[in-house]
Amino acid sequence: MPTELQEALTAAASVTPLIQKQIDPLLLEYQRRYAPLLRAIPSKQWGSTQYFFNRRTNRPDAGGVVDGGARPIGNSTYEQAVFNIRLFQAVGSVTGFAQTVTRDLVGDLRQLEIDGTMQSMLWSVENSFVWGNDGATAAGLYPICTGLDYQVANFSGGSGSNNFVNSLEFVSNVGVGTTFALKYLDEVIDLVETNAGMPVGSDWMFVMSPRMASAVGQVLTNQQRFQAPTVEIAAGLNVPSYRDVPIVKSSFLSPRSTSMGTVTPSTATTGGTLAAATYRYSVSAVVARFGETLASAEVTQATTGATSTVSLAFTTPTNFPDGLSPIMYKVYRSTGVAGSPVFIGCVDAFDTTGTATTTIVDTGTALLTNNAGATGTAQAAAYQGVGLGGVNGSMYARLGGTFNSNPVEDIYLVPRSADFMVRPYTRDCQTIPLAPTVSAPDTLPFALVTDTTLAIRGPKYVGRAHGLVSSI
Known part of the structure; x- marks a missing residue:
């Protein structure tokens, strides 16, 4: 004879098809990012494909003179700089059927998709503002603007002038990440104040990862009673500060445990220099809405003669969260000891034909793509992004494991004044309604576009600390 429990289980099983499914209408956004950087950068409307501006680099001379004398005529020195406005675009669609059957649960599905796509595009723009390189991607199908990683590296302001503080410790000539300390924030402030000839304060901001911001907070714990209150740098955006400089977090600077896959080197004796x-080579990937990964395991390749090339072959990495994919690759090289490759340039994740990059050829003067010899597709006539590091050293590969127990990070000090840094835009995140087609009549397509770039008008007004570890 069945027990009461057996009868209950039998009854429940028999009516299962009749039990209405209940779904919570509260939608969980499962992909999130810290991305306040765009809001904190001054922006201005621009009506052209390029952002031109002028700057005075030298003032007329002045000094003493004898009675009745005259000094030579002096003139200011002016120069013109330019940044390319880049188009960022996203295209989406829902069907009329999906729009109808989901209305009782989520309301307007098409608007929900537009909102999500807009957020995704803003993340893509901010990621480009951190890691992008105009020169490396200009010849491809998906050109992006140049970000902090390349603009805040060095400036030609005279002998010894730079905006790059290399915080790496060197052990047997190997760059090893340095545990964060407040002195590195002070070093960057002092560097920018020296270069700019003006005090650094609330008109600037530190940009760092959330983990690094936690490390700063831990160091300041004992000084909380003396620490300045939070400051508002954009409508509703309140952040802490250090020495009156706001601290802004960006997910795209977070340390990543994900690394580039295996790289296989080979060489040819002709076609290069x-x-x-x-x-020694290492390659890292810059991933959409993610940032730079750890570099690949270091590989070595011997060359002969004086006209060699080295090819680096790999498969497109896919081990990234949320199914994201690379937008660019960075190449590091040296002839020193293990763990010493320094940045030499970057290439687009797609060659000029739109084919995914799976081979990078180092000719000694440029990086080519997708050919085992020296006849690869040249995306640029020379290395893109070189010159990083200034007089204080070069940018080392972000190596983990043996060389660094934690991934190394960078902290940027950038201005919040439009005099020094601005985000010109033509269309500021505009929705474009699209029409259904004969082949897809039941679609409700749309596109989102924004045309913008990151223009650091004065390179001497920015700074960077490279090679820090946020040990918390």
């Missing part, structure tokens, strides 16, 4: 040596 590489001298005979043993070269």
